[in-house]
Amino acid sequence: MNDNLSDTLLQQIRSCTNLVHRLIHSEHHMKAQDARHTVGRAQGIVLKILAEKDGLTQTEITEKLDIRPSSLGELVVKLEKNGYVERRQNENDKRVINVFLTEKGRELEKEFINPRQKAAESWCAGLSEEDKTQLSELLNKLILSMEDVLSKNEEGFSEREMPFGAGFPDMDSEGFSHHDLMGRRRGGPRGEWRNGFR
CATH class of the missing domain: 1.10.10.10 (Winged helix-like DNA-binding domain superfamily/Winged helix DNA-binding domain)
Structure with missing residues (x-):
């Protein structure tokens, strides 16, 4: 996997995580509204x-x-x-x-x-059981890989304060862009990127 593809994958995961939180909030709010009547x-x-x-x-x-x-x-x-x-x-x-x-x-x-x-089932409706199994296995591998990197990084910062952006130095650079879930490049200057994840 080349560097560009790795970066695209990271941004897709971030976008997916953001969407999951928004969907949980919106669906819970809508269903709970009816129940609370x-x-x-x-x-x-x-x-x-x-x-x-x-x-x-x-x-x-x-x-x-x-x-x-x-x-x-x-x-x-x-x-x-x-x-x-x-x-x-x-x-x-x-x-x-x-x-x-x-x-x-x-x-x-x-x-x-x-x-x-119930919400998770509807969100994953586009995936077959085989797709979900494969995705789960791949995410487990990614989690283990990220935990390994984090563990090594924390050894060096155990006695010091970690500066902002240390884990992702490119995210603070001017002209940063990222990819949405369809792999399309989005973003712009630093301020615009941050606004997209509020």
């Missing part, structure tokens, strides 16, 4: 707890959240009213009430609490 943050936490271990008693949920039983009671009533949970009398002790997620509640928990897995 009917479910607040505290109710969302209750859903997450039940998704991890369904059928907990209200006392057990109260201990996990470290809140008053009356406060939890209000949360459960709201969730039950909207069809996200159901309360059932314990078969062994009629005084105990267990709380279970409904199918509707389980679906909402996935959207409200854990959107990343």
